[in-house]
Amino acid sequence: MRLYDYAASGNCFKVRLLLGLLGREYERVAVDIFAGDTLTDAFGALNPLRETPVLELSDGRRLTQSNAILWFLGEGTPFLPADPWERGLVASWLSFEQERVMGGIGGPRFRALTGRPFDAGRLDTGRGALAHLDDHLHGREWVVGGVPSIADLGLFPYVSVAGDAGLEHPPEVAAWLDRVRALPGFVDDFVTYPENARPGVARSIYDSMN
Template identity: 45%
Template sequence: MLRLYDSRLSGNSWKIRILLSQLGLPYERVTLDIGKGDTHEPDFRAISRFERVPVLMLEDGRPVVESGAILLYLAQGTPYLPDDGYLRAEVLSWLFFEQADLQKNIATPRVLHLYGMADDRQQDIARFHAEGYLALEKLDRWLHERTWLVDERYTIADLAASTYVSLAAQGGYAMSRFAGIGAWVTRVQGQPRWVPLIPEAAAASEL
């Protein structure tokens, strides 16, 4: 069985759980506590050369690291990754954009807010926001007349780019500015077998 090493609040790990659910693949989840240094333990360092989650351990014992690589590995031969070479390159371009322009600029302010450090790091947050808003504006423009990022169908490009974007408000971003992004995130989260970041929290909100 596949084994996924992740952490509870990691957006990069969340991407993998969503795709595993949408593919109907069973897996064992091993949730690490980053705050306690679990990713720096020798056993984990042996399977994660960058000492970070997520890591997908294959059934033959080989690890796949980095969320984009794991998504590509799992999506091969499925509707979530086009067979056409050009369209596949388009998907890759969004995976690169998400990691280079969106992920760090959204994730870092979010962590600072979640752990009560935002008041002391306002200059850093402002710097991340300046870059993050530019990236969000580009994404919103692209979605203005499009339903999906690539080929008018849901792919891992949408999955990957939407996770941290959907969490941006937790880092102080004013997401009401981006109507196109808001509608797109709703479409992504309406896909079959999509799962929330923290399933138990979603269940409690429905009670």
């Protein structure tokens, strides 16, 4: 199994996090998004959308989209509930992560750390996402059910670095982040954006963001 990923991407980190917690062996292939790696014909053959992560199985099949990869890897493990209702809740939280957390935290964080302008109003979405998660976690240890799931792992990366976007962690969220970090096998190899991610230097599909 091979994972094509970018170390500074929260979407990639969530997949590495699950693989680490599961103790799964895999080959990690570093993809430098802002050095133009995803613009090559070779990467285009892996994923025509030129996005990371890409999970490649030993039989050559490839899966894209981080939350789809989480679901695939979580199948048959404690990180994906067997109960249909709880599976529906997991799917709901993964959608919330892509819409509200990515849009309100991940996007503004990327722009702030790489010197790109952004609409500060987007932080209201991030602030609202943190407040909603905080309310949900009141009286709960985990987002869905009584054990950690891919819902927790999907939310963790960009929520954990909300401070980079100028947002504070409410108390229940802060305690939940600590619980995720305490899971056996947790490895935090989520790095910040390098200098080549800044506008005027970067060569990527995101160049239009400058």
